[in-house]
Amino acid sequence: MMHCFGSAAADEMPLAGLEIPSDSAIRLLVIVTDDDFLETGQRIWCDVSLQEAVDSCREQRRATYLKTEAIRAGSPALLRGGRSIAGGPRRVICFVCNAQRQILSFCVGVPSTRQLLTLSEDADELAVSLTLSETAGLDTQPDKAAENATRLANMVRDRATQRVTRHYRPLLAKIDPSLNIEASANLIADALASDIKERFLFDSPIESERWISAQQHAEARRYWCDTMLIGIVGKNIDEIWPQLAASVWGAAPWHRSEKVQHFATDCSETLQQKSLVCELDLTKSYVHAESIVGLVQKRLDAPETKREAAIATALEKAQAKGCDLCELAVLLRELKQPPIKLRSPKTQTIRWVIMDKPDSEPKLIPQGAENRLIDVLTSLKP
Amino acid sequence: MKRLLCALASFAFPTFVFAANPAQVAAGLQLFTQEFESTPVGLNGDGLGPVFNEASCVACHNVGGVGGSGDVRSNARSVGMQELVYSELDPIGMNQERIQWQMRQRSGIASPELDPRDRRMNEAVAKFSPAFISPGGSIESSFPLHRRGGSPAFAALRDQSLTVFNPHWNDDNHASCDTVHQERTPREISNDNGSLSMKVHVFARNTTPLFGAGLIDQIPDSVLWLLTKTQRSDNEVSGRPGTLSDGTVGKFGWRANFATLRSFNENACSAELGLQSKRVPQPKDLANLAYVNPNPDISNDAIIAMTAFVATLPRPVREIPTDSHDRQRVALGEQRFEAVGCAKCHVPSLAGVQDLYSDLLLHDMGPYAIDMAGAPPYVKNVTVTEKLVGYSATETQTTQMTVTYYGTSSRMSTSQNSTGFQNPVPRSNATGGIVSTRYGTRLFSPNMPPRTIVVPLGDRFVVTKENETPEVTEVTTPTNRQTGVTGRIETKRSSKFSETIETQKYHITEFEQTFVNQEWKTPPLWGVRDSAPYMHDGRAETILEAIAMHDGEGRGARNRFFALSYDDQQAILAFLDTFVAPTEGVIEAPKKFTRRDLVSR
Numbered sequence: 014m015m016h017c018f019g020s021a022a023a024d025e026m027p028l029a030g031l032e033i034p035s036d037s038a039i040r041l042l043v044i045v046t047d048d049d050f051l052e053t054g055q056r057i058w059c060d061v062s063l064q065e066a067v068d069s070c071r072e073q074r075r076a077t078y079l080k081t082e083a084i085r086a087g088s089p090a091l092l093r094g095g096r097s098i099a100g101g102p103r104r105v106i107c108f109v110c111n112a113q114r115q116i117l118s119f120c121v122g123v124p125s126t127r128q129l130l131t132l133s134e135d136a137d138e139l140a141v142s143l144t145l146s147e148t149a150g151l152d153t154q155p156d157k158a159a160e161n162a163t164r165l166a167n168m169v170r171d172r173a174t175q176r177v178t179r180h181y182r183p184l185l186a187k188i189d190p191s192l193n194i195e196a197s198a199n200l201i202a203d204a205l206a207s208d209i210k211e212r213f214l215f216d217s218p219i220e221s222e223r224w225i226s227a228q229q230h231a232e233a234r235r236y237w238c239d240t241m242l243i244g245i246v247g248k249n250i251d252e253i254w255p256q257l258a259a260s261v262w263g264a265a266p267w268h269r270s271e272k273v274q275h276f277a278t279d280c281s282e283t284l285q286q287k288s289l290v291c292e293l294d295l296t297k298s299y300v301h302a303e304s305i306v307g308l309v310q311k312r313l314d315a316p317e318t319k320r321e322a323a324i325a326t327a328l329e330k331a332q333a334k335g336c337d338l339c340e341l342a343v344l345l346r347e348l349k350q351p352p353i354k355l356r357s358p359k360t361q362t363i364r365w366v367i368m369d370k371p372d373s374e375p376k377l378i379p380q381g382a383e384n385r386l387i388d389v390l391t392s393l394k395p
Numbered sequence: 396m397k398r399l400l401c402a403l404a405s406f407a408f409p410t411f412v413f414a415a416n417p418a419q420v421a422a423g424l425q426l427f428t429q430e431f432e433s434t435p436v437g438l439n440g441d442g443l444g445p446v447f448n449e450a451s452c453v454a455c456h457n458v459g460g461v462g463g464s465g466d467v468r469s470n471a472r473s474v475g476m477q478e479l480v481y482s483e484l485d486p487i488g489m490n491q492e493r494i495q496w497q498m499r500q501r502s503g504i505a506s507p508e509l510d511p512r513d514r515r516m517n518e519a520v521a522k523f524s525p526a527f528i529s530p531g532g533s534i535e536s537s538f539p540l541h542r543r544g545g546s547p548a549f550a551a552l553r554d555q556s557l558t559v560f561n562p563h564w565n566d567d568n569h570a571s572c573d574t575v576h577q578e579r580t581p582r583e584i585s586n587d588n589g590s591l592s593m594k595v596h597v598f599a600r601n602t603t604p605l606f607g608a609g610l611i612d613q614i615p616d617s618v619l620w621l622l623t624k625t626q627r628s629d630n631e632v633s634g635r636p637g638t639l640s641d642g643t644v645g646k647f648g649w650r651a652n653f654a655t656l657r658s659f660n661e662n663a664c665s666a667e668l669g670l671q672s673k674r675v676p677q678p679k680d681l682a683n684l685a686y687v688n689p690n691p692d693i694s695n696d697a698i699i700a701m702t703a704f705v706a707t708l709p710r711p712v713r714e715i716p717t718d719s720h721d722r723q724r725v726a727l728g729e730q731r732f733e734a735v736g737c738a739k740c741h742v743p744s745l746a747g748v749q750d751l752y753s754d755l756l757l758h759d760m761g762p763y764a765i766d767m768a769g770a771p772p773y774v775k776n777v778t779v780t781e782k783l784v785g786y787s788a789t790e791t792q793t794t795q796m797t798v799t800y801y802g803t804s805s806r807m808s809t810s811q812n813s814t815g816f817q818n819p820v821p822r823s824n825a826t827g828g829i830v831s832t833r834y835g836t837r838l839f840s841p842n843m844p845p846r847t848i849v850v851p852l853g854d855r856f857v858v859t860k861e862n863e864t865p866e867v868t869e870v871t872t873p874t875n876r877q878t879g880v881t882g883r884i885e886t887k888r889s890s891k892f893s894e895t896i897e898t899q900k901y902h903i904t905e906f907e908q909t910f911v912n913q914e915w916k917t918p919p920l921w922g923v924r925d926s927a928p929y930m931h932d933g934r935a936e937t938i939l940e941a942i943a944m945h946d947g948e949g950r951g952a953r954n955r956f957f958a959l960s961y962d963d964q965q966a967i968l969a970f971l972d973t974f975v976a977p978t979e980g981v982i983e984a985p986k987k988f989t990r991r992d993l994v995s996r
Contacts, residue, residue: 062965103961123961178573211576212935213943214763226957229964230939 036112037144039078040136042067042129045254047087047104047300049097050267050339051346057083058103059123059229069126074133086258086266088301089342095352098301102226104262106254109136111143114250120238121261122231135172139165139246162190162247169243177236178211180204188243194256197244205237234261264298267339276336277344283334284348284371288393290333291344291366293355297337305338306355306362324383327390333365341366345375353377369393415703423704424982426697427452428461431668433544440692444669445680446541446549452701455602455667457988460981462708464926465602467933468570471667473801474556475537475767475840476527477581478594481516482835489515516836519591523584524556526681536805536840537598537767539678544669548682557597572928572936575599579932590835598766600649600801601933603918604926606977607748608647609706611919612656614746614755616644622742622754632739632948634756635909637916638774646755649931650770650802651916657702664693664701666800672698709977711922713750721969728970731963735955740917740948750974752920759913761946765842766931768802769911772844776905779852781898803911805841842913844906852900859895913947925976938971 046057057063063081071079087104090097108119109132117136124132146161170185177185181204188197209215213227227233245253258266283289295306336344338355345353348371355363355377365378367389378386430450434442448471449455455469456462483489492511499508509517509532517534520527526538540553578597585592619636626634636644637651645651647659664670670692671677677688716722732738741752757770915931928934929941945953956964 059961061962100960102957179577212940214761214946223954223957226961226964227939227943229961232937232939 039112041110042081043108045084045106048085050085051089066126066129070129091352092305094354120231121234124231128231165247173239180207181240198260264300276340277347289368290331419700419703422700426701440690444544446544447669448667457984459925459976462605464604470599473539479838545680549680575934599932607710610748618746631951635773637771662800709980714975728966736952753917757914759947770914773907848904850902855899922976923974
């Protein structure tokens with residue numbers, strides 16, 4: 014069996030002996046998983062199951078050219094001392110897009126062959142409508158583009174009316190492309206709670222292990238997905254997936270965004286000239302962050318005392334940069350640094366990371382070791 | 396556990412399917428697939444109805460062929476009441492009426508009549524649905540609500556009830572697992588003047604597939620008792636057989652309330668089609684209770700023929716994948732299935748019936764599985780005792796029970812005078828009970844059976860005995876005045892009298908305190924891939940949902956399933972996907988039943 018999600022080359026591999034398909038026949042299956050976001054060459058966790066579904070789907074729907082692409086958005090082993098994440102349920106979201114990367118359908122969890130076929134058929138229906146709009150030039154005129162988005166949303170809404178359970182049905186009219194994902198998700202939060210209480214006997218949609226485990230199966234959130242699609246259909250996958258993943262996973266995905274990349278580049282340049290001091294901001298919650306830093310301390314910005322004022326002054330003098338876990342991970346990868354451990358049973362979570370040179374081992378200073386921090390800061394090269 | 400499974404599997408019982416003569420089977424098939432009709436009352440009864448769910452067996456049993464399962468549209472429904480609160484709007488008037496009633500009762504000139512407090516409440520309840528009121532004036536916790544037939548008055552009553560209970564009644568376009576959930580969601584309904592409020596549900600029973608039923612019929616009761624004994628030592632599951640009044644145990648029906656395939660068929664004919672047999676009366680038109688069908692609609696021979704046909708339905712089979720990778724996954728799934736504890740109840744083989752995957756025992760499936768037509772209470776002990784008259788039967792009796800096709804409905808006497816409840820002020824609905832004040836009544840439908848039911852047997856015995864009091868010895872020590880010597884005289888006395896003793900024999904049945912309304916028979920998993928929807932009312936659309944809905948005794952296995960890795964979970968699902976409906980020997984069901992599409996995905 015060939016696994017298609019391992020490398021970019023395999024993802025792009027065309028079907029041998031066939032003509033290169035036209036754009037309208039291409040469907041992009043984008044799989045967002047909680048695999049290490051810094052790794053690119055390895056398999057994703059649900060590779061085998063997905064590959065089976067994709068193979069069957071390709072076989073049964075030969076008219077559609079299904080390309081696959083994996084987006085890894087999970088916590089990095091680089092911040093866990095090189096260890097991969099241990100056990101526990103995993104996370105995945107699958108989007109079916111057209112060649113222009115517009116979302117046509119999606120599911121939370123690994124789709125079975127039947128579910129992937131349904132996603133594919135749903136996508137085809139909407140793709141036809143999008144192509145017709147394109148041909149008519151409706152997507153280029155500003156007022157017509159909005160009208161077109163509404164028309165697409167209405168198509169999805171009509172379909173959802175036939176599918177979703179009674180909890181979601183009255184809310185379908187309220188979901189709109191103009192709403193952001195968080196607002197849409199909040200709107201249907203109670204419906205989701207009632208839905209999963211009935212079908213999975215959950216008392217509340219808390220992020221319990223069992224609920225996360227159930228969400229590995231595409232049927233757990235299927236009505237939620239049918240409803241949410243109204244708001245995101247036709248939108249660009251690259252803009253949507255981080256928000257949607259954050260909404261489903263209850264924590265931000267690890268994502269090499271422009272902002273993150275810019276931070277890493279900026280820090281690398283700084284290191285060429287002087288020492289780099291990074292102060293970790295742990296208030297932003299990332300998926301599986303607890304496996305890296307433990308339970309996030311809520312009040313890192315405690316009221317200033319005289320001692321903290323001294324630290325603040327020293328940090329200011331050293332031009333310390335605030336960064337979150339994701340930015341730190343990307344920075345360390347840019348610098349080709351070996352894995353570090355941000356937490357050990359004996360010490361508190363690392364709060365400051367200090368580097369003298371790009372290739373020197375970073376100094377890791379935990380919360381509570383302020384005296385050591387001041388010593389290190391004073392010894393830094395100007 | 397493994398040793399027990401092997402022992403059960405190797406129980407030396409024949410696995411051949413019921414051997415019946417072909418003419419009987421052919422007649423049975425004809426009966427199973429024919430559409431019955433109402434007929435004028437005559438020697439052959441009144442035919443279909445008066446109330447019924449479908450006009451033929453195959454109208455419900457058609458998924459995968461004649462005798463298969465049915466989708467949610469063929470669900471049989473019942474209405475259940477969990478709680479009732481009645482507030483007396485005219486307490487002064489009621490009290491006056493009650494004083495007069497008490498005087499009449501004491502004088503003995505009045506015929507037995509209901510306490511006015513109960514009568515007023517019953518009248519209010521009857522306005523919602525007279526079916527809640529039994530002929531004796533008690534309130535039933537549940538009654539079946541047939542989809543079709545009945546007098547115009549019954550149809551009006553049904554529509555009225557269902558407008559309150561379920562706006563999507565009988566609407567094919569809305570039939571889905573979602574509507575099953577919607578229907579069973581409890582509703583608080585109250586009357587216009589606010590004197591009555593009731594917590595009611597519409598419960599449903601999904602059609603079970605009959606493939607392989609002939610093999611299940613041959614499993615001896617002793618196997619079920621052996622399993623029960625084994626599960627007693629398990630700290631998670633504690634299945635028990637459905638103990639029936641004749642001493643047998645149930646193997647058919649969602650509540651394990653029928654011991655044989657024949658009794659299951661006979662009762663189904665009555666409950667679903669309104670076909671009265673010699674032993675089982677047809678259900679009544681609730682708006683025409685006086686009507687009695689004088690003769691059976693279906694003969695004994697017909698029941699036997701139908702049973703012969705059902706017993707010859709082929710058993711479900713396994714469809715093992717040909718691809719080696721898939722086969723390995725199925726093997727892994729089978730291993731995981733046992734490891735997480737599913738096989739404790741879904742026992743692979745019973746008495747030589749391979750791949751059954753059921754213990755046919757009743758298990759508590761948790762509060763979400765409640766249905767007021769409960770399982771037959773577990774009989775712990777039956778004794779016949781002779782007691783002096785005056786032995787208080789009512790002290791030990793909480794509720795009466797009405798045995799119906801769908802289960803055991805609790806009949807709650809509303810009067811405190813006639814029934815002594817164990818908990819006069821019930822804290823929960825576990826044991827049920829009643830709280831009556833001069834201002835009203837609060838009634839809880841019980842979730843447990845009474846501890847004992849005491850039934851007087853035959854007449855009282857009156858015996859007159861000639862008795863003698865125990866002999867009393869009097870000792871005197873007189874002194875001889877002349878000699879001065881003290882002597883000793885012993886006098887023995889007794890007296891005779893006659894005594895009249897009144898005694899009676901009582902049949903005392905002791906029940907184990909189990910949550911009968913939450914207990915369900917473990918459904919066999921054979922053919923599971925092709926018998927959706929799942930659970931007793933078809934609330935689960937997929938096998939994954941059905942696993943997730945395991946609560947009560949199934950909670951541990953469910954939690955362990957979800958704690959498995961995704962691949963292991965998929966392996967179990969792949970393993971279950973190998974249990975398919977039979978492919979050979981299946982008779983195709985009429986297209987008009989199988990070509991209906993469900994709305995849900």
